[in-house]
Amino acid sequence: MPSVAEPIERIYESQQRNRAAIGATTAAERIDKLRRFERLMLERRDEIRAAMWEDYSKPAAEVDLSEIYPVVSEARHAIRHLKSWMKPKRVPTRLALLGSRSSVVHEPKGVVLIMAPWNFPFNLTLGPLVSAIAAGNCAMVKPSEMTPASTACMRRLIAELFEENEVAVVEGDASLAESLLRMKFDHIFFTGSPAVGKIVMKAASEHLTSVTLELGGKSPAIVDSTANVGEAAKKIAWGKFFNSGQVCIALDYALVHESVRDEFLDKV
Numbered sequence: 001m002p003s004v005a006e007p008i009e010r011i012y013e014s015q016q017r018n019r020a021a022i023g024a025t026t027a028a029e030r031i032d033k034l035r036r037f038e039r040l041m042l043e044r045r046d047e048i049r050a051a052m053w054e055d056y057s058k059p060a061a062e063v064d065l066s067e068i069y070p071v072v073s074e075a076r077h078a079i080r081h082l083k084s085w086m087k088p089k090r091v092p093t094r095l096a097l098l099g100s101r102s103s104v105v106h107e108p109k110g111v112v113l114i115m116a117p118w119n120f121p122f123n124l125t126l127g128p129l130v131s132a133i134a135a136g137n138c139a140m141v142k143p144s145e146m147t148p149a150s151t152a153c154m155r156r157l158i159a160e161l162f163e164e165n166e167v168a169v170v171e172g173d174a175s176l177a178e179s180l181l182r183m184k185f186d187h188i189f190f191t192g193s194p195a196v197g198k199i200v201m202k203a204a205s206e207h208l209t210s211v212t213l214e215l216g217g218k219s220p221a222i223v224d225s226t227a228n229v230g231e232a233a234k235k236i237a238w239g240k241f242f243n244s245g246q247v248c249i250a251l252d253y254a255l256v257h258e259s260v261r262d263e264f265l266d267k268v
Contacts, residue, residue: 008179042072051149066243113139116128182203222254237268
């Protein structure tokens with residue numbers, strides 16, 4: 001697949017060559033990147049809203065709440081804590097090493113891969129990217145092929161802030177994902193289904209690559225006899241129907257005490 005493999009291999013090699021320089025950046029340099037990242041997300045809010053509307057008619061208010069605000073909050077949190085995160089942490093020294101001092105030193109991993117799903121394209125792509133930037137890594141970002149307008153928007157935003165040899169958005173379907181997973185990354189962040197998560201973990205194990213897997217699951221709600229049924233029904237309905245229910249932790253079922261069952265159903 002030369003049309004798929006050649007561009008990503010070129011980007012991958014350029015990031016491998018650049019990883020030491022990015023890893024050596026100071027807290028101040030990384031904070032500056034994160035501030036510019038945060039500012040761009042807010043300045044281009046209308047463009048992000050338009051992309052999400054084009055992909056699947058997501059309302060502007062929901063885009064702000066579930067896509068833009070979480071990423072901006074993530075960046076602000078990293079900016080606030082980055083200096084302390086980067087400082088070596090003194091730890092006790094074992095008796096056998098008496099006379100020496102010990103500390104935990106946090107170091108960048110190198111080149112990381114971020115693979116994101118379609119349901120929250122900006123949130124679940126750029127949120128992990130904030131952490132990668134804060135930690136001094138290069139990153140290859142593969143959004144879902146199901147959100148072409150959002151992916152194109154992210155590519156434009158990222159290209160304004162970063163050179164390709166530091167952060168790059170790569171576009172393609174499952175064949176591109178397979179090509180990426182054959183490469184040796186230093187960390188893989190994947191959000192998606194458990195079935196694909198198994199494939200990602202298996203591929204990562206070939207290189208002993210560490211992974212962060214954020215997968216879907218079954219999420220019950222429990223409403224007992226002492227609950228404020230109206231409040232419970234309102235929150236459960238909101239949680240289930242937010243983003244049309246396409247949330248990895250959306251409620252799948254409710255366990256309701258028989259004494260409040262009819263009232264609960266009526267209020268839902």
